[in-house]
Amino acid sequence: MDADPVQRRTVSAQLSAQAGLRFAPTAFATKAEALERLADRPHAIVVADLETVGGVDELGGLSSHDSSVIAMSARGSVHAAVAAMRAGAIDFLPKPFGAAALLERLNAAIAEWPAARPAEAKRAETPAAPKPAATGLAREDFEGFIGRSAAMGLVYDQISRIAPSKAPVFVTGESGTGKELCAEAIHGRSGRAGGPFIALNCSAIPKDLMESEIFGHVRGAFTGATENRTGAAELADGGTLFLDEIGEMDLGLQAKLLRFIQSGTVQRVGDVTARRVDVRIVCATHRDPFAEIAAGRFREDLFYRLHVLPIQLPALRERAEDILPLASAFLARYAAEEARAFRGFEPEAAAMLMRHAWPGNVRELQNAIRRVVVLHQGAEVTVAMLPQTIRAGGAQPSRNEFAVVETRAAPQLVAPFWEQERSIIECAVEAHGGNIARAAAALEISPSTIYRKRQAWLERRTA
Numbered sequence: 001m002d003a004d005p006v007q008r009r010t011v012s013a014q015l016s017a018q019a020g021l022r023f024a025p026t027a028f029a030t031k032a033e034a035l036e037r038l039a040d041r042p043h044a045i046v047v048a049d050l051e052t053v054g055g056v057d058e059l060g061g062l063s064s065h066d067s068s069v070i071a072m073s074a075r076g077s078v079h080a081a082v083a084a085m086r087a088g089a090i091d092f093l094p095k096p097f098g099a100a101a102l103l104e105r106l107n108a109a110i111a112e113w114p115a116a117r118p119a120e121a122k123r124a125e126t127p128a129a130p131k132p133a134a135t136g137l138a139r140e141d142f143e144g145f146i147g148r149s150a151a152m153g154l155v156y157d158q159i160s161r162i163a164p165s166k167a168p169v170f171v172t173g174e175s176g177t178g179k180e181l182c183a184e185a186i187h188g189r190s191g192r193a194g195g196p197f198i199a200l201n202c203s204a205i206p207k208d209l210m211e212s213e214i215f216g217h218v219r220g221a222f223t224g225a226t227e228n229r230t231g232a233a234e235l236a237d238g239g240t241l242f243l244d245e246i247g248e249m250d251l252g253l254q255a256k257l258l259r260f261i262q263s264g265t266v267q268r269v270g271d272v273t274a275r276r277v278d279v280r281i282v283c284a285t286h287r288d289p290f291a292e293i294a295a296g297r298f299r300e301d302l303f304y305r306l307h308v309l310p311i312q313l314p315a316l317r318e319r320a321e322d323i324l325p326l327a328s329a330f331l332a333r334y335a336a337e338e339a340r341a342f343r344g345f346e347p348e349a350a351a352m353l354m355r356h357a358w359p360g361n362v363r364e365l366q367n368a369i370r371r372v373v374v375l376h377q378g379a380e381v382t383v384a385m386l387p388q389t390i391r392a393g394g395a396q397p398s399r400n401e402f403a404v405v406e407t408r409a410a411p412q413l414v415a416p417f418w419e420q421e422r423s424i425i426e427c428a429v430e431a432h433g434g435n436i437a438r439a440a441a442a443l444e445i446s447p448s449t450i451y452r453k454r455q456a457w458l459e460r461r462t463a
């Protein structure tokens with residue numbers, strides 16, 4: 001219980017990120033809300049912020065409900081701790097505290113619950129919802145997805161229900177929200193899971209080559225077609241064809257895609273015969289399809305053929321409780337990959353992750369954590385290790401800010417030149433969504449310099 005929303009979200013998310021949690025956490029902003037909940041669930045452990053409840057004298061009301069109270073306070077002092085314990089608290093946590101400290105106190109409190117209450121204790125140890133087998137922080141919650149927010153729960157539910165059908169699926173969501181992961185999950189949960197999953201990004205392939213990429217071509221169909229080529233639609237026979245960024249497909253090709261969907265046959269470019277294929281289509285776009293139709297860029301007839309089973313993926317900022325579980329899972333994954341000792345986040349760093357708006361969604365978070373792990377060492381991620389874009393609250397850093405970041409550090413934090421150079425380059429690559437050419441242009445260096453330096457850093461690590 002804490003009046004501070006950031007602290008509430010941080011603690012809830014930190015607890016949700018823990019594998020094998022034996023209780024279901026609930027957050028409250030006021031003592032009144034907590035008392036209301038305690039009325040029908042008296043046997044609980046309440047972690048109460050002293051400033052929120054109105055001081056130690058107010059703790060009594062909470063513990064009278066037969067619950068154990070752990071007090072916390074930003075004005076942590078021996079005096080405050082003693083006063084809280086006298087008022088009935090079983091423990092005291094000075095703020096800020098990390099997830100590990102909180103969990104340790106909670107587990108100790110559960111262990112000390114009176115044996116005279118076996119039924120309640122047993123109930124408290126039963127998780128509120130079935131959880132997947134815990135395999136440390138890098139566990140998955142659903143088919144490669146991490147995150148247990150209600151919004152993602154709805155998505156998992158939709159995927160499970162629509163996966164067995166052959167009808168087309170239309171996935172929308174901002175960039176980096178997991179649209180491709182969603183397509184893979186649909187395939188993985190369908191009866192076609194043993195068949196191929198073929199993904200094609202319509203924005204990454206030049207317009208002239210797109211038709212041949214989807215439908216294939218025969219030798220001599222056009223200049224450069226020296227061999228017969230099987231297209232993605234045929235390769236996906238018996239499986240799933242994922243057309244990413246379908247909104248980028250040009251109108252002529254949209255007509256051909258419509259014909260393919262209506263007839264279930266593929267005609268290679270330059271071929272006279274059509275081949276029957278059994279393909280389930282999943283497509284995705286980060287654009288608003290209705291606006292695209294209105295603007296004349298998306299064929300309405302094709303849209304209604306594809307928009308049979310729609311799935312909308314929520315932006316990360318709309319499901320803040322997933323931020324820390326995702327960050328913890330990525331931290332565990334990349335720490336293992338890079339042989340680093342990182343185990344968690346300092347409370348201030350966790351709060352900063354919670355405050356960031358994540359315009360690049362899960363991909364941005366994933367890249368940020370990877371960068372932290374590659375560039376730093378330690379047991380906990382600190383604020384100083386986080387990329388400037390996150391520390392600046394989502395604003396894009398100017399080149400001057402990059403310089404300031406590196407020169408303002410305390411003497412003991414000054415990193416070697418190669419590390420700082422690496423930080424600047426990786427930060428630029430990240431800011432340009434992984435596009436080396438654009439990052440190089442922004443840094444006014446050549447792309448080959450970035451490739452060369454990355455190779456040198458790799459050799460330094462493996463030396």
Ligand SMILES: Nc1ncnc2c1ncn2[C@@H]1O[C@H](COP(=O)(O)OP(=O)(O)OP(=O)(O)O)[C@@H](O)[C@H]1O
Pocket residue numbers: 144145146147173174175176177178179180181182244286326362363366
């Ligand atoms: N909920 C999630 N749990 C774990 N990883 C995720 C989640 N959502 C996305 N990712 C990861 O984030 C990255 C981006 O996801 P993905 O490529 O599926 O997004 P997208 O919406 O298709 O992006 P774009 O529109 O830019 O193509 C991938 O590495 C993916 O594995």
